[in-house]
Amino acid sequence: xxxxxVIVTKSLNHDDAKEKxxxxxxxxxxxxxxxxxxxxxxxxxxxxxxxxxxLNGAIISKVxxxxxxxxxxxxxMNASLGNVPGEDGKNDSWEMHAYDTxxxxxxxxxxxxVELMCREATSTVIELEHxxxxxxxxxxxxxxxxPFGGAGFPxxxxxxxxxxxxxxxxxxxxxxxxxxxxxxxxxVTSLVQDRGxxxxxxxxxxxxxxxxxxxxxxxxxxxxxxxxxxxxxxxxLINTGDxxxxxxxxxxxxxxxxFVQFHPTTLYGTNILMSEGARGEGGxxxxxxxxxxxxxxxxxxxxxxPRDVVARSIETEIREGRGFDGGYVNLDLTHxxxxxxxxxxxGIRQIAMDFAGVDPIDDPVPVxxxxxxxxxxxxxxxxxxxxxxxLYAAGECACISVHGANRLGGNSLLxxxxxxxxxxxxxxxxxxxxxxxxxxxxxxxxxxIEDKIxxxxxxxxxxxxxxxxxxxxxxxxxxxxxxxxxxxxxxxLVEIKNLQEQFSKxxxxxxxxxxxxxxxxxxxxxxxxxxxEIIALSAIERKESRGSHTRxxxxxxxxxxxxxxxxxxLNGEEVDITYKPVILGMFxxxxxxx
Ligand SMILES: Cc1cc2nc3c(=O)[nH]c(=O)nc-3n(C[C@H](O)[C@H](O)[C@H](O)COP(=O)(O)OP(=O)(O)OC[C@H]3O[C@@H](n4cnc5c(N)ncnc54)[C@H](O)[C@@H]3O)c2cc1C
Numbered sequence: 307x308x309x310x311x312v313i314v315t316k317s318l319n320h321d322d323a324k325e326k327x328x329x330x331x332x333x334x335x336x337x338x339x340x341x342x343x344x345x346x347x348x349x350x351x352x353x354x355x356x357x358x359x360x361l362n363g364a365i366i367s368k369v370x371x372x373x374x375x376x377x378x379x380x381x382x383m384n385a386s387l388g389n390v391p392g393e394d395g396k397n398d399s400w401e402m403h404a405y406d407t408x409x410x411x412x413x414x415x416x417x418x419x420v421e422l423m424c425r426e427a428t429s430t431v432i433e434l435e436h437x438x439x440x441x442x443x444x445x446x447x448x449x450x451x452x453p454f455g456g457a458g459f460p461x462x463x464x465x466x467x468x469x470x471x472x473x474x475x476x477x478x479x480x481x482x483x484x485x486x487x488x489x490x491x492x493x494v495t496s497l498v499q500d501r502g503x504x505x506x507x508x509x510x511x512x513x514x515x516x517x518x519x520x521x522x523x524x525x526x527x528x529x530x531x532x533x534x535x536x537x538x539x540x541x542x543l544i545n546t547g548d549x550x551x552x553x554x555x556x557x558x559x560x561x562x563x564x565f566v567q568f569h570p571t572t573l574y575g576t577n578i579l580m581s582e583g584a585r586g587e588g589g590x591x592x593x594x595x596x597x598x599x600x601x602x603x604x605x606x607x608x609x610x611x612p613r614d615v616v617a618r619s620i621e622t623e624i625r626e627g628r629g630f631d632g633g634y635v636n637l638d639l640t641h642x643x644x645x646x647x648x649x650x651x652x653g654i655r656q657i658a659m660d661f662a663g664v665d666p667i668d669d670p671v672p673v674x675x676x677x678x679x680x681x682x683x684x685x686x687x688x689x690x691x692x693x694x695x696x697l698y699a700a701g702e703c704a705c706i707s708v709h710g711a712n713r714l715g716g717n718s719l720l721x722x723x724x725x726x727x728x729x730x731x732x733x734x735x736x737x738x739x740x741x742x743x744x745x746x747x748x749x750x751x752x753x754x755i756e757d758k759i760x761x762x763x764x765x766x767x768x769x770x771x772x773x774x775x776x777x778x779x780x781x782x783x784x785x786x787x788x789x790x791x792x793x794x795x796x797x798x799l800v801e802i803k804n805l806q807e808q809f810s811k812x813x814x815x816x817x818x819x820x821x822x823x824x825x826x827x828x829x830x831x832x833x834x835x836x837x838x839e840i841i842a843l844s845a846i847e848r849k850e851s852r853g854s855h856t857r858x859x860x861x862x863x864x865x866x867x868x869x870x871x872x873x874x875x876l877n878g879e880e881v882d883i884t885y886k887p888v889i890l891g892m893f894x895x896x897x898x899x900x
Contacts, residue, residue, distance in 0.1 A: 333516070333517060333518065333519060333749070333752045334516070334518045334519070335518070335519035335520070335521055335745050335748055335749070335752075336364070336489070336518060336519070336520050336521070337520075337521045337522070337743055337745075338362050338363055338364040338487070338520065338521075338522050339356075339361045339362045339363060339522060339523050339524070339737065340356050340361055340362070340363040340364075340522055340523065340524050340525075340526065340733055340737075341363070341364060341366060341506060341507060341520050341522040341524075341525045341526070342356070342363060342364070342365045342366070342525075342526045342528055343365075343366050343367075343494050343507065343525065343526065343527050343528060343529055343549065343552075344365070344366075344367060344374070344526075344527065344528030344529045344530060344549065344701070344703070345365050345366075345367035345369075345370075345371030345374050345488060345490070345528075346371070346374035346375060346376035346474070346528060346530055346701060346702075346722065347374075347376040347470070347473060347474055347477060347701070347719065347722035347723055347726065348376075348528035348530075348700045348701030348702075348722040348723075348725070348726040349365055349367070349371070349374075349526070349528035349701070349726070350365070350371060350474070350477035350478060350480075350481055350726070351477055351722065351723050351726030351727050351730070352526055352528060352700065352726040352727065352729060352730040352733075353365050353481060353486050353730075354477065354480050354481060354484065354486070355726070355727050355730035355731060355734070356730050356733065356734065357484045357486050358484075359730075359734040361733075361734060361737060363486065364486065364487040364488070364489060364520075365481075365486065365487070365488045365489065366488075366489045366492045366494055366507070366509055366520065367488065367489070367490050367491075367492070368491065368492065368493045368494070368512070368544060368548070368826070369490065369491065369544055370490045370491070371474070371478055371481070371488060371490065372474060372475065372478055373542075373544075374474065374530065374544075375530050375531070375541060375542040375544065375545055376470045376473070376474045376530075376719070376722065377470050377471050377474045377475075378470055378471075378540075378542060378579070379469050379470025379471075379473075379718075379719055380467040380468065380469060380470065380579060380581035380583060380653060380654070381452075381454065381462060381464060381467065381469065381581040381582050381583035381586065381715055381716060382452065382454070382462035382463055382464030382465075382469045382583060382715075382716050382719070383430075383431060383434075383462065383463050383464070383469060383473070383716055383719040383720050383723075384403060384427060384454070384457070384461045384462050384463070384714070384716035384717050384720050385403075385427035385428045385430065385431040385461065385463055385720065386398040386399055386400050386402060386403045386424065386427060386428060386459070386461055387428050387431065387448075387449060387451060387461075387463065388459070389444060389448040389449055389450070389451050390444070390450075390451045390452075390459070390460040391459075392458060392459045392460070397459075398458075398459040398461055400421075400424040400425050400427065400428070401424075401892070402458055402459060403424040403427060403457075403461060404417070404420050404421050404424040404892060404893075405458075405892075405893055406456055406457050406458055406461075406714060407420050407423075407424065407708065407709075407714055407717060408420055408710070408892070408893045409456070409893070409898055410456040410612045410709075410710075410712055410713070410714040411708075411709055411710025411711055411712055411713075411853065412614075412710060412711040412712055412852045412853035412863065412898060413710065413711075413865075413869065413888070413890075413893070413895035413896075414562070414565070414707070414710030414711040414852060414853060414869070414871070414888055415707050415708055415709060415710030415888075416688070416706070416707040416708070416710075416888060416889035417889055417890055417891035417892055417893065418688055418889050418891060419688050419706045419707055419708045419889075420708050421891065421892065422688065422724075422728070423708050423717075423720060423721060423724050423725070426724045426728070427720055427724065430720065430723050430724050430727075431449065431463050433723075434473055434476060434723065435449070437476050437477070437479075437480055438476045438479060438480075439465065439472050439473050439476045440465055440472055441463055441464070441465055441472075442463075442464050442465055442466055442650070449463050450463070450464065451463055451464075452464055452583060452586040452587060452650075453586045453610055454582055454583070454586050454610070454714065454715045454716045455582055455585070455586075455607070455610045455611060455612045455613055455616065455714060455715050456607070456610075456611065456612035456613075456714045456715075456900070457610075457714060457716070460586075461716070462583070462586065462715070462716040464583060466649070466650060466651070466652055466653065467581050467583050467650070467651050467652065467653040467654050468653055469719060470719060473719065473723070489509070489511075489518075489520075491511070491512040491513060492509040492510065492511055492512065492518065493509055493510045493512055493548075493826050493829070494507050494508070494509045494529075494548065494552060495507075495508045495509060495510055495517065495755045495758075495829065496508045496552065496555065496556075496751055496754070496755055497525060497552050497553070497555070497556040497694075497697065498519075498521075498747050498748050498751040499556065499694070499747065500741070500744055500746075500747040501741065502694075502695060503694070503695040503696040503740070503741055504524070504525050504556065504694050504695065504696040504697035505521060505522060505523065505525075505696060505741065505743060505744065505747065505748075506519065506520045506521040506522045506525065506743070506747075506748050506751075507519075507520050507522075507525060507552075507751075508520070508748070508751045508752055508754075508755045510755075510759075510825075510826070512821060512822075512823070512826060513820060513821065514819065514820055515818070515819025515820050515821075515822055515825075516819070517752050517755050517756055517759075518752075519745070519748035519749065519751065519752045520748070521743040521744070521745050521748045522743065523696065523737060523740035523741065523742070523743060524696045524697075524698065524733045524736065524737070524740055525696060525697050525698070526690075526698045526699065526700065526729065526730070526733060527549045527552070527553065527684060527697070527698065527699040527700075527703050527704070528549075528699070528700055528701045528703065528726065529547075529548055529549025529550075529552075529701075529703040530544075530545055530549070530701065530702045530703055531545050531547065531679060531680040531683075531702040531703065532545060532546060532547025532550055532680050532834070532837055533545045533677050533678065533679070533680065534546050534547075534779070534834070535547060535778065535779060535782050535834050535837055535838055535841070536566065536677035536779055536782045536783045536786075536787070537677075537776075537779035537780050537782070537783040538572070538577045538674075538675075538676040538677060538783050539577060539676055539677040539678070539779075540569055540572050540577055540578065540579040540676055540677070540678045541677070541678070546830040546831075546833065546834055547680070547703075547833060547834060547837045548829075548830060548833055549684065549699070549703040550683060550684060550703060550833070550837055551832070551833025551834075551836055551837060552833075553684045553692065553697075553699070554836060554837075554840075554875075554876050555876070556694060556697070557694070557875065557876060558684060558685070558692045558693060558694050558697060558875075559684075559685040559693065559873045559874060559875040560682060560683065560684060560685060560705070560840060560873075560874050560875075561682055561683065561684075561685035561705040561707070561871050561872065561873055561874075562681060562682035562683075562705050562707065562710075562711075562844070562871050562872050563680075563682040563683075563837070563840050563841045563844045563872065563874060564682065564841060564844035564845035564848050564855050564872060565680075565681035565682050565709075565710070565711050565712070565853060565854050565855055566677060566679075566680060566681070566682075566786070566841065566854055567613055567614070567677070567678045567679035567680070567681060567712065567713055567854050568613070568614075568617040568675045568676065568677055568678060568787065568788050568854065569582075569613055569617065569675060569676055569677075569678035569679070570591075570613055570616035570617040570619075570620050570673070570675050571584065571585070571591075571616075571637050571673040571675075572673060572674060572675065572676035572678070573657065573658065573661055573662055573671065573672070573673060574632065574633075574634035574662065574672035574673060574674050575661065575662060575672075576661045576662075577674075577676040578657050578661055579678070580637055580654055580657070580658070580671060580673055581651070581653075581654055582610075582613070582715040582716075583650070583651065583654075584637060584639060584651055584654055584666075585609045585610055585637075586610065587639075587642055587646065587650050587651060588639075588641070588642050589609065589637050589638060589639045589642070590608075590609050590637075590638050591609050591616070591620065591635055591636070591637055591638075591673075592635065592636045592637075592638050592670065593623045593628040593629065593635050593636075594628055594629060594630050594635070595628060597628075599619060599623050599628070599635075600616065600619060602619075603615060603616075603618075603619040603622075604616075604619070604900040606899075606900055607900040611900040612712055612714060612900065613678070613712065613713070613714075613715065613854075614711075614712040614853050614854045614856070615900055617675040617788055617854075618788060618789075618856060620635050620673075620674065620675055621675055621788045621789065623635055624674070629674075630672065633674055634672040634673055634674040635672075635673060635674070636670035636671065636672060636673070637666075637670060637671045637672075637673045638670040638671075639651070639666040639667075639670070639671065640666070640667065640668065640669065640670065643667075644667045647666055647667055648667075651666070654666065655667065658671045675788060677783065677787075679702070679709075679713055679718060680702060680703075681705070681709045681710065681711065681712065681713055681853075681854065682705050682841075682844075682872075683699070683702065683703050683704045683705035684699040684703055684704050684705060685705055685871075685873055686698065686699050686700075686704050686705065686706050687706075688706065689728075689729065689732040690704065690706060690725060690728070690729030690732055691732065695740075696740055696741075698729050698732065698733055699729075700722070700725040700726055700728075700729040701721065701722045701725065701726065702718060702721075702722070704725070705871075706721075706725060707871065707888075707889075708721055709721075710853060710888075711852045711853020711854060711855060712853030712854050759825070762813055762814070762825075762828065763813060763814070763817050763825075764813070765811060765812065765813035766813070767811045767812050767813060768812070768813050768814070768815045769808075769811075769812050771809060771812045771814065771827075771828055771831060772827075774805050774808060774809050774812070774831060774835075775827070775831045775834070777801075777805055778802065778805055778831070778834060778835060778838050781798050781801050781802060781805075781838070782798070782838055782841070784798075785797060785798030785801075785842075786798060786841060786842060786845055788854075788856060789856050789857075789858055790845055790855070790856060790857050790858070791857060791858040791859045792846065792857075792859050795842060795845055795846045796846065798842055799839070799842045799843070799846065802835065802838050802839050802842055803839070805835060806835045806836075806839070809831065809832065809835055812828075813828075814827075814828045836876075839881060840874045840881055843874065843881050843883055844872045844874055844883060847872065847883050848868055848872060849864070849867075849868070850862065850863055850864035850867070850868045851863060852868065863897075865895055869887075869888055869895060870885040870886060870887055870888060871885060871886050871887070871888060872885060873885060873886055
């Protein structure tokens, strides 16, 4: 691996360390100008930019980069290439893309960030193509584009239904080509601060169980979403919101955490995603009476209304008794024909056959809504900078606020690559003003983490902490799911607090150091419990319905009181909630009609 590796004995300059140095003699400290935490699309795109600027950057990832959640993205990436004209023959534009995004966000997105993303979209898709991404093609050879929910044009560029897979592999090859160091299977445990700035982090090398230090001038968080805090999620098991928890513990605020996206079509039984591309290709939703029920909820956009609208509609059908036993509706693709399904949706077909025993060529696919995406995240400005100097965030873990209260499908992959690059540019620009590295604070941080792990391992109660994990995901889905009300949420908050209390006494059964996945998951759950409390408090305080946040007891959107971002920060053990204005601009808020 590149970078400077310094082996230090931990007894240097630290009284506590002297006592401990007998048991843990050495720690390794790695030095890079920029540390990127996360090897998904955001992290890889940023790393390429940093390397091309001649800076010494490195990636840390708790899994091999190609196992990052980005690899699972199916449907595509939005850009107003205009390769397929709209229904009225008109062509697409970045302004129309921005309009659909802001409307889809229920006017909570910051419009300067949306504008930047939409302006950069077309060159970003072309750039990926030049790097090697194999996009699906039209007959005339241009990049193919399909319709997606809430979009006025067929705007979503795709690689069959394996877009994330193709894009991530492309960027990984570029990374390889540049010999960018990757610390894979390293679990980051804390952000380190020195003189009011972030100057690195600590991480457990999962293979050995040793804690390493990483000293840097700047840190970029690219740690993805927190979907696994909810049961019934499309997300990878690794999506536990670690980056959010790390930021919180460093006293960096989170923003808009109440806005959690529930995707309308996840496979009944496993909640594996059935991409919106399936409806983009013409798939329709049917209830148990065989009715195309979206005609009642979104007469113009039908099955391609935005996700919040379709998810609520399905859930309403199920609650009112027009779903199938067990709680699902049907996604019918049979009329598309075998050729189209095999060409455009081969992965979807395979998943339906493997996990539901249904071949979509012949039979409808059983689907229900499930948690899918985190609109909220680490509070950053339009440059991806947090309030902590030297700490930046981009991608799903960040809330630069291009999605507001509800994300349009195809905009997230776009965000990862656009802002992965642009935030890296800002880090490059800021590099001269960041402080030179100092390893002393890193050494102290390593000792703190080892103390913490020692305390956890010494606890007497080896009760099953996975029960706590399951309980928290159920509470979140049932009390903070598609429909919310104050009684349910208040109950949920009490239950979260109880779980936090129980968890603080528990310890993993496995006390080994090497490959202790039990300890890693324990640390993930610790962060999940804190994030759950923040989601709960943010949702309880927002007394309106907007985008994905639907309150039965406050069914209307309330622009007078709530056209603002929720900002949450840790104050000791307590959570403080404040607000800040939404950045408006091109589009005045108005009622959303689809
Ligand atoms: C099934 C599915 C399909 C999707 N399809 C689409 C689509 O078609 N179009 C679209 O626009 N969006 C789609 N999305 C959303 C999109 O895929 C994600 O938002 C996006 O890929 C997130 O990328 P990222 O780089 O921010 O994070 P990720 O790809 O999630 O990567 C996070 C990285 O952080 C690392 N990490 C996390 N915690 C730690 C830690 N403590 N220590 C070290 N490393 C850590 C992980 O190892 C990983 O490398 C889909 C989402 C899902 C769930």
